[in-house]
Amino acid sequence: MSYRRPRSGIIATIDGREYEANSYPREGALTLVSRETENPDPTLFVEQDGQWLGTVPVARCERLAEVTTVADHLGHTCQVISIAEDGTTGLYYLGDDMAAMPRDGFVQTDAGTWAKTVHIGELMRYRELHRDLLFDAWVRGGATS
Numbered sequence: 001m002s003y004r005r006p007r008s009g010i011i012a013t014i015d016g017r018e019y020e021a022n023s024y025p026r027e028g029a030l031t032l033v034s035r036e037t038e039n040p041d042p043t044l045f046v047e048q049d050g051q052w053l054g055t056v057p058v059a060r061c062e063r064l065a066e067v068t069t070v071a072d073h074l075g076h077t078c079q080v081i082s083i084a085e086d087g088t089t090g091l092y093y094l095g096d097d098m099a100a101m102p103r104d105g106f107v108q109t110d111a112g113t114w115a116k117t118v119h120i121g122e123l124m125r126y127r128e129l130h131r132d133l134l135f136d137a138w139v140r141g142g143a144t145s
Contacts (some may be wrong), residue, residue, distance in 0.1 A: 007068035
């Protein structure tokens with residue numbers, strides 16, 4: 001799988017490969033989506049509306065995580081929402097200190113949402129946060145080995 005930069009959303013690992021999902025699991029199933037030109041796995045995907053879609057039981061997932069890419073800019077933790085080929089990077093502020101946002105060049109786009117565009121070289125501590133979506137079920141069911 002090739003990823004858009006930055007990675008964000010629901011990522012499922014099935015048979016050792018990572019696939020993007022289009023939403024959280026519903027009724028024990030997960031819909032995978034791929035925008036690749038070739039079918040990434042004919043046993044999982046069918047073409048629909050110009051993309052590859054596949055529905056799998058959540059139990060088939062070796063791993064299921066919600067991924068958010070974050071970085072620090074001017075001491076503020078921000079979600080990285082886009083990275084262009086030239087290094088231009090879109091940010092959303094994730095903190096509570098709204099008073100500092102105008103001073104540090106962020107623009108309010110919606111109530112409570114502050115955005116800024118910077119060069120990727122201005123970022124510190126670029127990282128992905130992974131929230132394990134199977135953890136609660138694992139705890140309820142215990143370890144299976």
